[in-house]
Amino acid sequence: METTIKVNQLSKSYGTVAAIRNVGFSICRGEVFGLLGANGAGKSTTIECILGTKKQDRGTVSILGLNPQRDRKKLFENVGVQFQEANYQDKITVSELCEVTQSLYKTSLSYHDLLKQFGLSDKLKSPVCELSGGQRQRLFIVLALIPDPEVVFLDELTTGLDAKARRDVWKCLSELKEKGLTILLTSHFMDEVEALCDKIMILKNGNSIFYGTVQNAVASSPYEKFEDAYLWFTQEEEEENASI
Numbered sequence: 001m002e003t004t005i006k007v008n009q010l011s012k013s014y015g016t017v018a019a020i021r022n023v024g025f026s027i028c029r030g031e032v033f034g035l036l037g038a039n040g041a042g043k044s045t046t047i048e049c050i051l052g053t054k055k056q057d058r059g060t061v062s063i064l065g066l067n068p069q070r071d072r073k074k075l076f077e078n079v080g081v082q083f084q085e086a087n088y089q090d091k092i093t094v095s096e097l098c099e100v101t102q103s104l105y106k107t108s109l110s111y112h113d114l115l116k117q118f119g120l121s122d123k124l125k126s127p128v129c130e131l132s133g134g135q136r137q138r139l140f141i142v143l144a145l146i147p148d149p150e151v152v153f154l155d156e157l158t159t160g161l162d163a164k165a166r167r168d169v170w171k172c173l174s175e176l177k178e179k180g181l182t183i184l185l186t187s188h189f190m191d192e193v194e195a196l197c198d199k200i201m202i203l204k205n206g207n208s209i210f211y212g213t214v215q216n217a218v219a220s221s222p223y224e225k226f227e228d229a230y231l232w233f234t235q236e237e238e239e240e241n242a243s244i
């Protein structure tokens with residue numbers, strides 16, 4: 001299978017804080033990859049190094065065969081990023097923000113279709129600042145998909161969404177995956193990870209403590225439920241590390 005993202009022995013420190021150490025994984029085309037770990041585990045740092053918005057101290061990154069530091073422009077055309085909060089004018093409407101986003105790219109998808117898929121059609125004329133938290137979250141996924149990217153980065157995918165909206169987002173993403181979209185997501189919800197991710201990496205204090213499938217993670221733990229296995233991994237390692 002064609003590799004979309006390849007990360008090799010990535011390390012980055014902020015001053016004396018080692019944010020990530022020797023992180024490595026690869027993601028194939030059409031795969032959903034979950035980067036997991038507690039707050040401060042190193043997820044954002046890893047993503048920023050892959051996108052080239054931060055420079056690693058050591059290690060290499062290849063995304064769509066490009067070097068993110070060198071090929072920024074080409075990368076930008078083919079990679080979508082969901083931001084938690086974007087910078088936009090106070091009173092800008094949903095359709096205006098979509099238009100502006102579309103104008104940044106050479107090729108783009110119809111944002112009308114995307115808004116429909118994500119249940120926001122009736123919000124076209126609404127100011128973004130008047131959307132609910134969950135609606136805004138979905139709008140940011142739409143913005144990430146407007147460039148018709150080959151890879152999309154979704155940070156805390158469904159935080160703030162109600163149960164129905166979460167299921168709808170999962171369904172939309174599964175359909176996009178079927179069409180070959182590669183997805184790297186972070187999530188603190190293990191049901192979501194289980195429903196969507198082909199492979200996961202669990203980070204703890206900047207170290208990779210598990211890399212494989214959800215099924216492997218469960219099988220390597222004494223538990224039957226993934227959430228229990230996840231908690232076991234993150235806690236167990238702490239005790240092991242403490243005794244080393």
Ligand SMILES: Nc1ncnc2c1ncn2[C@@H]1O[C@H](COP(=O)(O)OP(=O)(O)OP(=O)(O)O)[C@@H](O)[C@H]1O
Binds near residue numbers: 037040043046
């Ligand atoms: N700009 C920075 N300057 C100094 N330290 C930083 C900076 N950014 C991150 N860190 C530190 O690096 C470590 C990893 O942070 P990172 O943001 O990558 O974690 P995260 O897993 O994305 O967390 P969250 O789930 O809260 O978003 C943390 O200890 C954090 O305090």
